[in-house]
Amino acid sequence: MSMSKQPLLEIRNLHVSVDGTPILRGIDLLIHRGEVHAIMGPNGSGKSTLCYVLAGREGYTVTKGQVLYEGRNLLEMSPEERAHAGLFLAFQYPVEIPGVGNMYFLRTALNAIRKHRGLEPIDAMDFLQLVREKAKLVGIDERLLKRSVNEGFSGGEKKRNEVLQMAILEPTLAILDETDSGLDIDALRIVADGVNALRNEQHAVLAITHYQRLLEYLVPDYVHVLVGGQIVRSGGPELAAELERRGYADLEPQATATLQ
Amino acid sequence: MSTRASAATARALSRDSGFVPPLHGFASYESAAAQFAASGPAWLRQLRAAGLETFRQLGFPTTRIEDWKYSDTTPIVRELFQPPLPSPETQVDLGLWKPWLYSECARLVFIQGRLVASEVAALAQPDQVTLLSLQDALAKEESYVRRVLGACAPLNERSFTALNLALLHDGAWVRVVPGTRLTTPIQLLFVGGSVERPSILCPRNLIVLGDVAEATVIECWIGQSGASFFTNEVTEVVLGEEAHLTHLRIVEERGAMLHLGLTTVQQSRGSTYRSQVVTFPGQWTRVEVLTRLEAQGATAFLDGLFVANDNSFVDHHTAVDHVHGGTTSRQLYKGVLDGAAHGVFNGKVFVRPGALKSDAQQMNKNLLLSDNAEIDTKPQLEIFADDVKCSHGATIGRLDDNALFYLRARGVPADEARRLLIYGFANEIVERVPLEIAERSLRAILQRRLAGAPQED
Ligand SMILES: Nc1ncnc2c1ncn2[C@@H]1O[C@H](COP(=O)(O)OP(=O)(O)OP(=O)(O)O)[C@@H](O)[C@H]1O
Ligand SMILES: [Mg+2]
Helix, strand or coil: CCCCCCCCEEEEEEEEEECCEEEEEEEEEEECCCCEEEEECCCCCCHHHHHHHHHCCCCCEEEEEEEEECCEEHHHCCHHHHHHCCEEEECCCCCCEEEEEHHHHHHHHHHHHHHHCCCCCCCHHHHHHHHHHHHHHHCCCHHHHCCEECCCCCHHHHHHHHHHHHHHHCCCEEEEECCCCCCCHHHHHHHHHHHHHCCCCCCEEEEECCCHHHHHHHCCCEEEEEECCEEEEEECCHHHHHHHHHCCCCCCCCCHHHHC | CHHHHHHHHHHHHHCCCCEECCCCCCHHHHHHHHHHHCCCCHHHHHHHHHHHHHHHHHCEECCCCHHHCCCCCHHHHCCCCECCCCCCCCCCCHHHHHHHCCCCCEEEEEECCEEEEEECCCCCCCCCEEEEEHHHHHHHHHHHHHHHCCCCCCCCCCHHHHHHHHCCCCCEEEEECCCCECCCCEEEEEEECCCCCCEEECCEEEEEECCCCEEEEEEEEEECCCCCEEEEEEEEEEECCCCEEEEEEEEECCCCEEEEEEEEEEECCCCEEEEEEEEECCCEEEEEEEEEECCCCCEEEEEEEEEECCCCEEEEEEEEEECCCCCEEEEEEEEEECCCCEEEEEEEEEECCCCCCCEEEEEEEEEECCCCCEEEEEEEEEECCCCCEEEEEEEEECCCHHHHHHHHHCCCCHHHHHHHHHHHHHHHHHCCCCCHHHHHHHHHHHHHHHCCCCCCC
């Protein structure tokens, strides 16, 4: 990547607390268009926290640092503004919304984003065709789409539904929080295909995962290791293989002492 | 007249009975009653007189009466309501109410209590059903009317029912002959209020389904823009053996509109009563549904949805009486309260001694959208029999923050996301509405009401 190009996402020394407890303790991360980044790390290390802060969820206090998205201060934007600007978070735990039909939800989301892009609401027939095509791609049963959002979906179906939304909304920056967890082998490939479909000069992906298996399909450009709220190592895809062998045991967060 | 009224007033007060007389005395109600007192057959005149007498004895209930604990009748007590002015017999333009004229329905339209349109041409089986105003029914099949009127809604200590009887003039009469599965839905549209003065309307509707008859009846209660009125309606329903009635009632009012509705149902063996009550209250609304499951296999489904904002008061009372064993009831009432609205749900299930294998479920779920909104919910089971299956419950919640964030993270603006979630909450009831056009109409009202559109149109 040329240094002169503006990063899509730039996280600088980000510190985040929840209810007064520091969770993220100085994250630095640069993501350019066209790149696929993976973050790995033990349970509770702050991976989801990072995702939520990027997506704009309430309840997180940024105590230090900043986040720029296309050069704009991301942290000042509302969650919907971030979505309009092309940021997408595939949730680790997708939410059930009783009474709201999946199709209606998808269409409302797509039209909200289209509106922001200066496009007319999508025609009903075009929408149906688009959903059909993408549903087939991600292997989601069309009957699921007639139900309420995620209501009564199996764990894997919820994850596929996230990938379906990603495929329909075509985000500039897709953040996948353990989208591969709880998926069967076929679905894993589908997630990877979904990500690879976004893999071009316009888009970027940040994938959180515990498993090297996904990364075999995905082949990230960068792998980062998050431990104790800090990125303790970054490297290429070979780092994932190393972690698989050795675990996180000898990767300690740096400079814990300086925090006191 | 007036001396008797004041004597009654004194009686009501001195007994410290939990009832109060109207603030302006009984005179205006008496003169309203006098308007109709001389009309109709003798038995009806006697009923009216009995109604007036009971009302004069009682006055209006106050919050000291258990059943009215959360329902302050002050807005009714203090207003000087008068009977509607006789309207000129000119042709009424129904175009004003176009969104309320459900296509494919046969229909009666009442404005200010007076029948203005009878559109029965849509009826596919005109010989199997009588769809008339009560006045016309009295002329045509008095004996039927006499058997039903008041049988199902006895006076007891019910002062509003007594008042309805005292001022009884007109209403709708629906009778389906045994064995008829009515394919045409019936709509009863009531438009209340004139802007000249606060009026009282006391329609009485009677719905009678013979054995193995089936029908869908949709009542819509709306008001003239800017009008102030009090509707005190009573609907009596009699279901024959294996009869099935789907009964949707929509109240959409605003501003200074007060509404009290009572539906009483008698259910024979194997009959089904499906009730859906949807209220968008004006200032004050209370709707009661009471059903008696009198024989084996009688089943009642009572759905309710209320959506209130501003300073509205809305109260839903139900009572399901499992008189006989082997009967089933299901109740689901959902409330959405915003602004400084006050909601009440009181549902009673009685299982009488010996009503074995009764099966009753009751649930009330509420969504509070503001800190000033309030709900009093009281599901009640009174079981006097063994070997029954009964459950009840109530929930009060706020919008789910996780769901709200999920929607916003997909680009749905915050206010629209809120609306979508409320819509989703209400949907469980709305999607069960029997007729597509009514369902669409409800969705449109929901959209309008949730969008925070001004109360006056
Ligand atoms: N609302 C909260 N209140 C208190 N602690 C919280 C809250 N949210 C997260 N935490 C804590 O922050 C830490 C990081 O949580 P986070 O969910 O980001 O971990 P993670 O890396 O995504 O873990 P996993 O791999 O299990 O998904 C955990 O110790 C968690 O308990
Ligand atoms: Mg996580």
